[in-house]
Amino acid sequence: MTSERPQLSRETLLVHGSSRSDQRTGALVPPLVLSATYAHGNQEKLAYSRDRNPTWELLEAAVAQLEGAAGAVAFASGMAGISAALELLPMGGEVVVAQDAYTGTRDLLSHLSSTGRLRARRVDATAPAALEEIGGAEMVWLESMGNPLLSVPDLRAWAAAAHRRGAILLVDNTLATPLLCRPLELGADLVAHSASKHLGGHSDLMLGVVAGQDPELISRLRQHRTRQGGCPGQMEAWLALRGMRTLAVRLSRQCQTADFLARELTGTPRVKEVHYPGLATHPQHRLAEEQLEGGFGALLALELEVEAEAAERVCTSTRIWTNATSLGSVESLLERRGRWAGEEYLPPGLLRLSCGIENREDLLEDLGRALAQVGAGPLA
Numbered sequence: 001m002t003s004e005r006p007q008l009s010r011e012t013l014l015v016h017g018s019s020r021s022d023q024r025t026g027a028l029v030p031p032l033v034l035s036a037t038y039a040h041g042n043q044e045k046l047a048y049s050r051d052r053n054p055t056w057e058l059l060e061a062a063v064a065q066l067e068g069a070a071g072a073v074a075f076a077s078g079m080a081g082i083s084a085a086l087e088l089l090p091m092g093g094e095v096v097v098a099q100d101a102y103t104g105t106r107d108l109l110s111h112l113s114s115t116g117r118l119r120a121r122r123v124d125a126t127a128p129a130a131l132e133e134i135g136g137a138e139m140v141w142l143e144s145m146g147n148p149l150l151s152v153p154d155l156r157a158w159a160a161a162a163h164r165r166g167a168i169l170l171v172d173n174t175l176a177t178p179l180l181c182r183p184l185e186l187g188a189d190l191v192a193h194s195a196s197k198h199l200g201g202h203s204d205l206m207l208g209v210v211a212g213q214d215p216e217l218i219s220r221l222r223q224h225r226t227r228q229g230g231c232p233g234q235m236e237a238w239l240a241l242r243g244m245r246t247l248a249v250r251l252s253r254q255c256q257t258a259d260f261l262a263r264e265l266t267g268t269p270r271v272k273e274v275h276y277p278g279l280a281t282h283p284q285h286r287l288a289e290e291q292l293e294g295g296f297g298a299l300l301a302l303e304l305e306v307e308a309e310a311a312e313r314v315c316t317s318t319r320i321w322t323n324a325t326s327l328g329s330v331e332s333l334l335e336r337r338g339r340w341a342g343e344e345y346l347p348p349g350l351l352r353l354s355c356g357i358e359n360r361e362d363l364l365e366d367l368g369r370a371l372a373q374v375g376a377g378p379l380a
Helices: 010-016 054-069 080-086 103-116 129-134 155-164 215-228 234-244 247-265 283-290 309-316 362-374
Strands: 071-075 093-098 116-121 139-143 168-172 189-193 208-212 269-274 299-304 331-336 350-354
Touching: 010 054, 010 247, 054 071, 054 208, 054 234, 071 080, 071 215, 080 103, 080 189, 080 208, 080 215, 093 103, 103 331, 116 129, 129 155, 139 155, 155 168, 208 215, 247 269, 247 362, 269 331, 299 309, 309 331, 309 350, 309 362
Parallel strands: 093 116, 093 139, 139 168, 168 189
Antiparallel strands: 071 208, 189 208, 269 299, 299 350, 331 350
């Protein structure tokens, strides 16, 4: 009598699903295949690495497995994946996008709108009324958690609304990762990742991945990559595979630290508001409890009652926190988001904090000292 193999947890899949021992040598670490071209007649039917590469395919299989997708396509960067997904739209097509979507996404949409390639319409994705604003759009573009204010849209409701109108729902899941949120299970058609962030986790690679349930959409994305050449580097794909094996332990610690800091910083002098889905004061806290699993993310936004110059001094006065952009890595980063074009709508004193894996008390003390030095007041 045979028993069906139990469904493995995602934590286990991260360690074992992203690698397989080499059949020839028994090596536990997946081989890095650097070859750009292959001799005809090989068993894998490989020809040229712009079409296929064994290291990419291991990464794609791992991400698809984690997201519960039929397939995934790796790209040279998160923006390359985003560009490819937007190419699914017909000429002049319309996309409805969350107003607090990633800056790079909004910038690309603005550029494509200016050239007539497509039309983009921004909406408040957390407002129930926005569900009625899809109209004739061919695509809805959301994020599982907004950046940097950590808004949380109702993905089930958006999926239902989009599909009633025949639109594709794409969710950027970079901040939540498949460990905290699985948009495809909530009705999304495609899910995108900047693997440069949490999946890689060590600030040493540029990579993007788009996964989905529809084989036709995945095929079109793969064809776009081959034709347009937005192919990932083999080394970057291998580094992402290695980074993913520790994602569960990294993210767990990062979420715990973010939650700790959010609570400790709430109500301290000169801190006007802390934006974090794990706080009961967050506008979508109850929805986040339902939609997220295992934590509320490693990112929080700290709104200071200071002007831009003082907020910048906080960022440059820390010893452990690094004043840098990006997120999801082992080191903690902070920056004033209003310094970037397209982020002027944010309060001038808004800081985005990406928690790493350092000691949380050290991080709190370091931030408190920096706040005190610029007159923001010591932490209580």
